[in-house]
Amino acid sequence: MKVFSEAEKERITTAIHNAELKTSGEIKVHVENNCSLDSPVERAKEVFCLLSLDHTALRNGVLFYLSISDRQFAILGDQGIHEKVGSGFWEEEKKLMLEYFQSGNTVEGLSLAIEMAGEALQKYFPYQSDDVNEISNDISFGNIK
Template identity: 50%
Template sequence: MNPHFTPNEQQRIVSAIRQAEKTTSGEIRVHVEQHCPDADPVQRAVDVFGRLGMHQTKERNGVLFYLALTDRKFAVIGDKGINFKVPADFWAGTKNLLREHFAAGDYVGGLSKGIERAGQQLRQYFPHAGANDTNELSDDISFD
């Protein structure tokens, strides 16, 4: 349980992930902790990405939303498969969208919009594989 997200808020985030993943073979995860142990939240996100096994998806199309709430740091990273396909400004645009919501204290809304945006890109480049498509990673939020 995380003191910053109520069970209802957590469910809204998980629902956004499930909705985004309905039309893509891509995988989206959210990881939340209070403090970022690294100076660089991107490096911490890379470490968490590996620890969560996100690099093990068949098409290397996982996206991680990382938040260190108390430290007010965050990162959004994608695996090799998605990085090769999205427009060059995609990650910066997604971070700006999150930053706008986070600055207003709307973490759930920001995550939901960011997840929706990532889902749109994943759907474009990694459409759902039909009956053969499996959910390779948990949709639940992970906490440290």
């Protein structure tokens, strides 16, 4: 199953890269064919830990989890960023993504949500000159056949 074209992957990773230029925060996209748990949020929590997003220095990692066949997704922000933006921010992100996903514009919706997350991260965790990219900007994939 081919989820994204090479151009689409490039657009997503560029969105991550551009968002992270302005912040010490980390953004990751993980895509799976189907969710192995009852809830995409619960699976996203597992993936969050597997990808070490829970080990960033300032606890400011953000995960965008997509389960393609199940047509489900979740967004998780680590403790540091969640305490700053609150649940309402994540709900707005989900609402935006859902609107784009329902109209068939998955990459556009994901890219815009990444940009919004980057702006929030920049506000609370601005880029520092000694910043290290702790998590790869590449999309990670699980159980894609």
